[in-house]
Amino acid sequence: MLLQRPVHSIRPLTTAHLAQTMSLLELPALELRQKIEAELSRNPALELVEECRCPTCHRILYGNQPCPFCIQSSYSNPEEPIIYLSSRGDFFEPTAKKTTLPDLPEENLTPSSEDLPHYVMRQIAPELLPEDRTIAAHLLTNLDDDGLLAVPISEIAYYHHLPAARVEHVLRQIQHADPLGVGSPSPQEALLIQLEFLSESRQVPPKCDQAILSGLDLLSHHRYPELAKLLKISVSQAKEISRFISQNLNPYPAHAHWGDNHQTPKGSENSVNAYHFADVIITCLHELEDSPLVVEIAMPIHGTLRVNPLFREALHQAPPEKAELWHSDLEQANLFVKCLQQRNHTFVRLMQKLAILQRNFILHGESQLQPITRAALAEELGVHESTMSRAVAGKTIQLPSRRIIPLAMFFDRSLHIRTALKQIVNEEKLPLNDAQIVSRLSELGFPVARRTVAKYRAMEGILPAHLRSSNHVQA
């Protein structure tokens, strides 16, 4: 509440304004950045002023908003999220590619994988030695569409005149960043890293690592008997391994869009959905359970965009032949800044509602998701539902757990049921068939049809009952 500036004074005056606000609203951060840069270089009336920092806590803020952290040092209500706009443009800087590695071939950068490098770099940069960042950048520039490393390590080591071990060290950090296994030279290695990570928190089938190492081919062709023979295990154990892998691991890190685990084994479908950086970052103040959420809405630029006051002044002395042009530039600059404010305003309000409503989801995961429709939220916010759709579309959000998910997941109608289903299957003693799952679910208060359970199962990559036979026979 406190941090909302009186933006209501901005009325959509012209259709141009409306149209532009709309178009800005649907832009995710990275594209917004391009848009802003384009506008900035085209229009002399716009300028980017120094980043604003809160004088006390030094957070980078966008615009002259009061720093939400320092305004109220006592947070009366932990439910109330702290929301602010930041302008940490550096996250989105393609410097790694452009400035530090000027003579790298750019061809192997395909559009669909272009922002994965930035996303990863963002995570690991703070922990990296400055001189290692160049190596990281080099590695990340050479990811293929699948998120795997496309060039041999030795080549990179050679390029930098460094021992391979050094490069491997950096690569290891990359591999442990969020799309787990990203940058691995092979699917095998990616799988192994994911496996290693999972085994810390969860039980994994025995010989799983060996299956990946030596039997991946058999595995992907579902030739269980042969696999079983190779590893000297039973066929059902082989199936168990297969189930585990297809359910929990992903050989192609770039395909792992979080929350939607459709496995695409060989067919390299490059869907539009590649979420690699976040438009909104949610963290927990002080890691405490009941501390307020901190919602950072990322403006993808350094500093604050505004109309250049000098330009405004200069308008009076404009040479007659330029006057008209300057005037229209000024107009447009004004419009653009206002539209941007409006976009941010809408976004802030949206996140405020969401952060309160989905607090449990944000903190405690998928089972706590409140099913809500965009329409309902639009109603509450008093905006048109199409506005909501635009605001949500294509945006991503980073949770305190560092997971990045599409904002649309906040409006998933079936996620909580699917997680309930997952849990039922995980805890089942012997495989339940779909009909039995239906009754278990309805006991839990989820009335769904049998056919629907089948679909959810498929979505979660859970095999049908007869294929997940004798579930936990190992050990």
Next chain:
DNA sequence: CTATGGCACGGATT
């Protein structure tokens, strides 16, 4: 005969 997946339809959502 039973459990599942495919196709398609209608209503809700965007």
Next chain:
DNA sequence: AATCCGTGCCATAG
């Protein structure tokens, strides 16, 4: 107006 999603019916595999 276009798309998504839950569901029913039917074919098929085991």
